[in-house]
Amino acid sequence: MQLGVCYYPEHWPESMWSDDARRMAELGITHVRIAEFAWSRMEPRAGVYDWAWLDRAIDTLASAGLKIVLGTPTASPPKWLVDAMPDILPVRADGTTMHYGSRRHYDMSSEAYRRECVRITEAMVRRYGAHPAVIAWQTDNELACHDTVPSYSKAASMRFRAWLARRYETIGQLNERWGNVFWSMEYASFDAIELPHLTPTDLNPTHLLDFRRFMSDEVASFHREQVDVLRQYAPHADMLHNFMGLFTTFDHYRFASNGSIDIAAWDSYPIARTEVIALDEDDKARYARTGHPDVSAFDHDRYRGIGKGRFWVMEQEAGPVNWAPWNPVPAPGMVRLWAYEAFAHGAELVSYFRWRQAPFAQEQMHSGLNLPDNTLSPGGREVMRVAREIAQSDTLCQLAKGTRAPVALVFDYETQWIFEIQRHAKGFDYQTLAFEYYRTLREMALDVDIVSAGCDLSGYALVVVPGLAVLPPDFVAKIAQSDAQWVIGPRTGSKTSDFSIPAQLPPGTLQSVLPAKVVEVDSLRPTLKPAATLDGVIGIALHWREHLEASDQVEVLAHFDDHWPAVIAKDNVRYAAAWFDAPLHRALLEGAARAAGLAVTHLPQGMRVRRRGDVTFAFNFGPHTADAPAPADARFVLGERTLATADACAWIAS
């Protein structure tokens, strides 16, 4: 359990640096991230490098005993570079070339810009790769943020055609697999294929899906080009990138594959995130000052999987941010709570954004650990408390690495893209459905691993698949061979990898373990509320319902009021024929969890628990004081049983 901070020495008079470093160390901070965004200071003019200031900054921080994470500055190419290469600017879906004047003003498909990025990265790592204090490197910053991916540039068009040619080999193959006979969409060559935008009506969905896949690969290869040169000169440092919350523009599992990262780091802004995601208004109101209880946890559990067990919070809000429609002050205690929450979910490091609020430029209303007048902010004072609590507790200092959770939740980025391309029901959002399943499991006090469809799923007691559009070739075999309980959500197996309906109808190959087929799809406006009862619990379908024709081998656990099946099961597999409301999701998952032999706890509203090794943490995000579900004889290693809003505790069962 270590603490870090993001710092921008170039923003401050050099006279402040050593005092800053000293105060960081005193506060209990061990890691400091610097240098991302500082290209115009490293290379003020083309080819003219200025490393002196960065040498001094690194040495000053290292002298205070701080470990340094160096960021490559490629998220903000300087003006001279843009003026020399105006083609590197990204192009929006409406055809508009974006301008210089903020950040991320580059096109990831620009080969000229990629060469510049490798050049500046190599220059940096040749200078600092061997510095003993530089223990990790971050590429760029929040890749694909601000809707700069996809870019609809000429460069993207060229590379997309090449990508398609590699995927399909012949244009005939592409025409066949995209179904281009439809609407006379047949192409004579790969060079005839346009980027998918600005058409009078719907584009071919496979065209769109391949473009999403291509763009995801572009993000991964952009990062990888930097990592390759970084590893050459900094072979012992950890490689990472700071990902974002609830962000699905690229496939993070593919991004992280083949050793492209050592640690999955991510940037956690729970209050602003709660404001902007698709929660119902009651939840937004209830958790406006705490963030939704699952909004960080979901990504902690997801990035822990992406990092194969190693994850950091690279940027953690320590007070109000500047970018949501509203940016309320967190409830007192939340900055402390978020730190323990991250550690409970397995984080190695929680690093704050930022050391001191900058009084100038775009983020002047973004808080930091210090106010612009260099006194500790309210959030900064909470971080100081966390550092002291950890320092005073042997248990907290030496937490075990996380163990496998009893429950796996399968998350799939391609499924997100497929249902964005073809929602069919306004409001159907795959990640939101996955979040609903996750929330339900967490309200039952279950620990969850979020995993990819391709990973090893053995060893879990319960596997939850909230909807997996394309079933990987071996996936149904895994189910057939599994002893776990499986809960499968709607739209699973509804598409082939070429974005067609499977020949045997959905759920496709799943029919071999669950012989039923979808004969009609009922896309539900909010006033249509088919009701069903499961284990005595009454609820309704939202957004989406399937009309299932099931074989006699299948048991119908619940029917809708018009007699279509709502939940069916065979052996250890349950299938939900609809997006359910919270009560039905709870009944569905509770039934499966009990069948899997898992203990289910009914937590108070807004309470969450998470185990790490033999320590169990509890967090109260709710509006009311409540008791943590610790056994009577628990030994508290942090706080106490009764938790006010925004309070946290931890115990070891005696």
Place this chain on the structure above:
Amino acid sequence: MQLGVCYYPEHWPESMWSDDARRMAELGITHVRIAEFAWSRMEPRAGVYDWAWLDRAIDTLASAGLKIVLGTPTASPPKWLVDAMPDILPVRADGTTMHYGSRRHYDMSSEAYRRECVRITEAMVRRYGAHPAVIAWQTDNELACHDTVPSYSKAASMRFRAWLARRYETIGQLNERWGNVFWSMEYASFDAIELPHLTPTDLNPTHLLDFRRFMSDEVASFHREQVDVLRQYAPHADMLHNFMGLFTTFDHYRFASNGSIDIAAWDSYPIARTEVIALDEDDKARYARTGHPDVSAFDHDRYRGIGKGRFWVMEQEAGPVNWAPWNPVPAPGMVRLWAYEAFAHGAELVSYFRWRQAPFAQEQMHSGLNLPDNTLSPGGREVMRVAREIAQSDTLCQLAKGTRAPVALVFDYETQWIFEIQRHAKGFDYQTLAFEYYRTLREMALDVDIVSAGCDLSGYALVVVPGLAVLPPDFVAKIAQSDAQWVIGPRTGSKTSDFSIPAQLPPGTLQSVLPAKVVEVDSLRPTLKPAATLDGVIGIALHWREHLEASDQVEVLAHFDDHWPAVIAKDNVRYAAAWFDAPLHRALLEGAARAAGLAVTHLPQGMRVRRRGDVTFAFNFGPHTADAPAPADARFVLGERTLATADACAWIAS
């Protein structure tokens, strides 16, 4: 009463074709529409035609006894054509050139593209014009759909100037009639006139109206060019185009004039249409699985008039579609009901979209008569039932052609454009007002003909004019000479054909039969609700109210609570000074109907009846079971008196 289907042989392996044809015929289908959208298969490269597959497809279908409707493929020019002539792409109002990648990616004003369309049409009709099974030709597909009309291209600009020069002869005439002295808008020549878009504030309304007129003429002439060549080589075939529901981009009466079509065919998607039109939320909820009871009937009655008595449903949904925000499954029975509804309103043919759901490409979530696995869909099973019911009933097999209805409702496309250009009250939509009048008449069990303002209106007992912005020169004379009861809606006579306020003030020339003038217009925000009482019924004005100063010769049938007249009358003419709510519209029309000697029936909510010859049909779109208003001794030729939701019956009065 015949059934048809839309079929895309090019989408399926040729090995399936003969079985498809056989099963169509077995199902009771007599007509099959093919080939629209198949340009890339007819002409894979410029000038290289491939007719062999289409020869075989036509012969296979003809061999099964099916009659064939051939569509020209001009809605989807292939990529090689677009690459050779990029100027044919349409241009949006914001100046963006649209891209290839879906359909309708062409500019109707492109003379180069028009030549290509005539060329492919001529090639098709030279090959198939004499084929005995090809009994009708459809041009293009849903002309002007997807907002590709208007196009703001260079070609459109050139042709608009020429159109203006023909209309006005001199630029001085144009300046005078547009009122271009206003804001120094005077032009020195026709070549100085721009397309009306992208201006800092309001454009001259006559400029906008003429552009709408021009674009409407472009659609008609685009179609006509194809029809001219088709008639040359297929002189005995019926010519048609598949129009859309509630679609007002062009003037269908002008389009259909001078023999441009033999049959008015249209595409009926009642559930999705109900979702997207401006109904109040209660109606959308109530009819989510049946479609609004009038949403198809309105266009059946309108297209019957446009087709001078002959109309087809070219595409009828047989289950969920893919293009609305939500696409619920129709209530069981609705697919059957819609067929009888179309026949009751006079349709010769109901043709389903489509034979089999395609598992690939854009419309994969659009249902058909068969599922992708080639079993009958739920909708397909209902169509089978319809075919059998008809086959088993001599009465249903031999329904009379429709007779003139007792009520005419005048619909005018120019009025729609005029009030779109100058709503003056947000929410004022002319077609919606016409729909409200129509709905009210239909709830009173009256049969309605929807007709143009220029047609012969003699012989009707009641003529309803929901608002006719520009009174045609002879229109008031028709009223003066008429024995019918007339109900005239607000904004009638409010404009000259040059989009000015008439010199004598609105309602313009109508003052000769109804001496009153509009001295002020009250544009009503939703919170302003002037109330009035008519025949004991209390209601309010919505959107729009006129302050009328009426002569003593005029009777004020109802006053608003601030004493302005709400309904005035003289002799057989009633005038509504406002857009009323449903109760007042009912009182207004019921009073007029009774004065016209028409029997008024109070139908249960969601029930509708329609007479064809001596057969009366009844349809229950409502949520509750109810009895059809058949006489006690009626002889039922379809179903029975008591109708559950989505059920239909028909009887002959004994």
Place this chain on the structure above:
Amino acid sequence: MQLGVCYYPEHWPESMWSDDARRMAELGITHVRIAEFAWSRMEPRAGVYDWAWLDRAIDTLASAGLKIVLGTPTASPPKWLVDAMPDILPVRADGTTMHYGSRRHYDMSSEAYRRECVRITEAMVRRYGAHPAVIAWQTDNELACHDTVPSYSKAASMRFRAWLARRYETIGQLNERWGNVFWSMEYASFDAIELPHLTPTDLNPTHLLDFRRFMSDEVASFHREQVDVLRQYAPHADMLHNFMGLFTTFDHYRFASNGSIDIAAWDSYPIARTEVIALDEDDKARYARTGHPDVSAFDHDRYRGIGKGRFWVMEQEAGPVNWAPWNPVPAPGMVRLWAYEAFAHGAELVSYFRWRQAPFAQEQMHSGLNLPDNTLSPGGREVMRVAREIAQSDTLCQLAKGTRAPVALVFDYETQWIFEIQRHAKGFDYQTLAFEYYRTLREMALDVDIVSAGCDLSGYALVVVPGLAVLPPDFVAKIAQSDAQWVIGPRTGSKTSDFSIPAQLPPGTLQSVLPAKVVEVDSLRPTLKPAATLDGVIGIALHWREHLEASDQVEVLAHFDDHWPAVIAKDNVRYAAAWFDAPLHRALLEGAARAAGLAVTHLPQGMRVRRRGDVTFAFNFGPHTADAPAPADARFVLGERTLATADACAWIAS
């Protein structure tokens, strides 16, 4: 108290002119504004002037004894000019060049267009500058309307760079003061700076603010170039421009400085303005037919200050307008009320838009004093009544010029721009906050002067500063030396003039009189409602709350329920730590007013009073009849004590 009218002789047959002039004079009209928008008639072709018609129009009006305001026609360059100089067209933020076809189709930064404007202005004033009836000149029309400012043209880019070079002298200064080290935004030269638009994410706020300042200066210099030539040839005429209501695109105080105008004229459309501003829905409904009671008064009081005591209403609605979403008919009496309201607030002239409703072109649904059939409109009849009432009353004929009000409200255009650039809380709008303070004062029957932060504030009993982002250098000294009561709103002193947070934290230099600092900012979603009690009144914070740490010298007058201060005070200065709801604003301002020794009257809802000399006017905008707060022995010089909706009265205290 004089009446005027806007007239377009070019819109009407010359045969009507003399009768129009005669009827104007008979109605009591003394001033007529003409000629703006008539460029295409003054100069039908480049360099070919036609003054004959205008000579006759001016002579006809002058012969009837009317005084003439001549407008320069530069708001509507003719088509021949645009065709000759297409670069003068304005460019929208999205990069689209706007088209000819309405008005204001020019770019204020175009030097070519500026030369054309000076040329036509000089030609006009050389011809009419010495005409004895031409007593005033108006430049252009509603400068910056229709979002044509800012323009993102090449010309704007060039002039912006030059403006920056003048402001900062060196690019190093600019980089430093903008904080361009952030995100590598450093520029090597002024020529590298782009216009601030179309960036992937937030622009530097100082970049944006300087662009607003630059564009404001462009508007002022565009006007000034015309005034300079006008004064040369018409040295005795009054110079004016017709400003708009609640319009903040440019700094009207800077615009009006250095003798650029003699009179502040503005265009008052209270009903449409009420519809489009950010009022709550209840107020919009309540005042739909009267306009909000403060919507005109606010600008009367603001423009009186801008005109240094001299202001006109150049355009006053006399009935429904055509440009709001809904345009209801005003309540009978309102046209009369608005005239007296303007006079009560100090107007010299109320001029109506327009003499006669034009039946053609864009504004055909905009009412005038006459209907298109040349009979007086309902509004025209009310104006006739006003003219007679004034003529019959010596008191009303000879009202004193206004005296200084007891209350000053400081309004600042830059503050508006700063909080638009950085709302931080969705819904935070500075002008709306200023309006709330103003409304509260007016409900207490206090007369208010709206003044700039730079003006002399001595002599006021109460100074209200609703929020002043950047404190001018001498502002706090003014407070320190003042005997007045001061009420300071949130966000005051929150920025330096370079758009940074002040080093000592907000409220910056105000800390010298009010030692407290803002340590955190709480941006409030609507569900967050911190409550506070002030003087027994309970209310809540909306949008924005500051966490204040105050020194012991400061008194906390009210606390929020979580103990943060809500209102603090020291000596004669009160500071509101939040945007309050109406009850708390009332308590705050009432407390300060009483401390200032001002009498506070509780007016009935919708009632307002205003004093001019020894005459007090009262106006009832509310839905209910109510008594004006006149003393028992008041001598009524207009109307009587009891006021129905839309009625006005005036009295002198005996």
